[in-house]
Amino acid sequence: MKKPTLILALAAAFGLSLSAAQAQQNLKVGVLATLSGPPAVLGQQLRNGFTLAVKTLGGKLGGLNTEVVVDDDGLKPDVAVDKAKELVDRDKVDFVVGPIFSNILAAIMKPVTDAGVILISPNAGSSSFAGKDCNPNFFVTSYQNDQIHQVLGQYAQDSGIKKVIIIVPNYQAGKDAAAGFKQKFSGEVLDEMYVPLGQLDYSAELSKIADAKPDAVFAFLPGGMGVNFVKQFRQAGLADKITFLSAFTVDESTLPAQQDAALGFYGGANWAPNLDNPQNKAFVDAYLKEYNAVPATYAFQAYDAALLIDSAVRLVKGDLSNKDALRAAMMKADFKSLRGSFKFNTNHYPIQDFYLVKVAKRPDGKYETEIDKKVFSNYGDAFAKDCPMK
């Protein structure tokens, strides 16, 4: 007679723990980012920014207890698809936040959004999902990729720069960068250098740049490539004569290695750590305290993604079952973005301000980008008109 009682007791205990678990966590968010390989720094910034937001909000988003599941996509689209399916099917997450890279975004878009789960990209902003393939379950808290390159092109155009050399890696994003820059810059492009992805020594290119004597260089060399190019550009003495314009080449993820070599170099961004508003000051201080590093855009955009979820869940009063209401609440973007002015375009990409940013040394000895001037105000991307969503 002992067995049935035991089973009963077990069942009761199980039931108890189940209901306890349900009461404890009623919001689950999957974070999918590149956390291994050379670009791991970017993914770590994303993860840190998001978890910091959840922590700051007392472990609750929209008043619901929140569990965050972090996964590494390894910068491999096939791995990312498996991880995304795991998050959706096994972990039953309500939101997926990620990724860093556009090729990963393309891979996880269908598995996540087809399952009715909302995908928020805190970095990758491909043109493909901004236009006719825009998706009701997909939101972006960063920008459309081309916009950053356009910032530099516009600045070069406005500031009287006449001759430019463009240097980018020889792959799709590199070609897009060159095209984005040239959309806004109508001066003379002396040369476009396409270097192999991952090239580390730029002595040959630097000699050619010195020989051609441009007014400015526009570089899109993310990660370790940028660290090397910036250091060698400075060592070759070109920094004194040639304006250094760049996208994703000098930011808080690479500055710890570039240090003084990058001082005074320009980038383009929708935010900078010194952007003057109270919520941003609090964020940068908290991030510094928690991780002993200056946050980059990856961290701030992930932080904003958490604020976005928080605001939307609050608006629907924690009822996640009605997806139409939830999406409508997301579109309102009823939160105080760290960048100040923020609203969604019809294609769920942001309409926001863009700045020229400049590398500077902080009083504490660390390095950061600082706002130099505003280049675009309330700037939306050009693809939104092709998006059928209204």
Next chain:
Amino acid sequence: MAGTLVLVQTLNGLQFGVLLFLIAAGLTLVFGVMDFVNLAHGVQYMLGAYLAVAFYGVVGNFFIALVLALLAALAFGLLLEFLVFRHLYGRDHLDQVIATFGIILFLNHAVKVIWGAAPLSLPVPDLFDGSVVFMDGLRYPIWRLMIIASGLAVAAGLYLMVTFTRFGMLIRAGATNARMVSALGVNIERLFMIVFGFGTMLAGFAGIMIAPILSVEPGMGDNILILAFVVIVIGGIGSIRGAFLGALLIGLVDTLGRSFSVDILRLAMAPSPARIVGPAIASMLIYLLMAVVLYLRPTGLFPARGR
């Protein structure tokens, strides 16, 4: 103007070649003398750079850090030899490839756990933190000249050692027929260990010397390892002279190819297709060169004698 540019680019190519030589020299010795395929040679280059950064952080002097990092790289190489490689000498190449590939994965990750994934940097030592002006508007860092000088010095030292010392004779003999050397009463295991440690130290030295110019990051040795293999295949496996000339050849062909392919193509085609085709051809050049060499001289340009 064009003449100076070619000259500067030649110097760039020379510097790249010398760096490749430092890595390829160790690789060709280990491959040639011990018949051991060591894919982990590239991570030892990375390790040299990381150790230099770490020791520089402690002592604050580049040259003390250089010596400490060299010793540490040597010690670590010998430790790896003792723990792992020693057990693989008798096995076939595939086993060696798999085991040393495992070491690449392990060390790349270990470095990330210890020092973090973000790239690190090492300042150029003050003594050489100047530059020379070869052409208008371009300062050529003295440190790059130092790399060339130290590489040439290592090459000369190796040449003297291999040609004129008893140890060098053993290396040459080992590269020709290791079993016979062993049968003649030479402690071949000790010879192997010394050769291996030496090769490791050279790779570490290359990593230390390049650290002030390149960023120090996980995986930095992976690409250069492939080039080092191309160098020893072109130069002839086991041959120091081959590694030296092969490395300079690769350095020059790669650098000059990258610099001038687009300009040369522009003579024959429109600028915009030249921009697309040029970089593609430039990155293929060294492999084309390798294919041609292998076709004409299957044992490489300067094979170790008797092979």
